[in-house]
Amino acid sequence: MFEAYFPVFLMLFVAVTLAVVMFTLASLGGTHTPTPEKMLPFESGSPTTGAAHVRLSIKFYLTAILFVVFDIEAVFLYPWAAQFRTLGWFGLIEMVLFLSVLSATLVYAWKKGALEWER
Numbered sequence: 001m002f003e004a005y006f007p008v009f010l011m012l013f014v015a016v017t018l019a020v021v022m023f024t025l026a027s028l029g030g031t032h033t034p035t036p037e038k039m040l041p042f043e044s045g046s047p048t049t050g051a052a053h054v055r056l057s058i059k060f061y062l063t064a065i066l067f068v069v070f071d072i073e074a075v076f077l078y079p080w081a082a083q084f085r086t087l088g089w090f091g092l093i094e095m096v097l098f099l100s101v102l103s104a105t106l107v108y109a110w111k112k113g114a115l116e117w118e119r
Contacts, residue, residue, distance in 0.1 A: 073102050
């Protein structure tokens with residue numbers, strides 16, 4: 001039974017070992033020059049000094065939602081491209097409809113100014 005899972009365990013072992021080695025080398029060999037500016041807390045493009053409940057701009061959320069939408073597009077395109085010949089015309093039409101909806105989403109976001117960071 002172990003023989004069937006040996007490649008999985010080997011890959012897991014190599015990945016964990018590589019991560020530990022990289023972190024160790026970075027912490028031992030990297031330069032350590034902490035400055036007061038570097039030590040300030042900073043999150044999501046906004047300094048976290050002041051009140052704990054600072055309202056962030058809606059641009060952060062719009063950017064995250066757009067990233068998820070177009071990331072899902074890429075996730076669905078790879079398996080479709082791999083099975084393109086077996087899906088035939090039906091698969092092509094379905095993907096054209098899917099990409100049309102996503103293109104309409106992109107055009108809508110573009111017209112609303114969601115892709116412009118500074119305003």
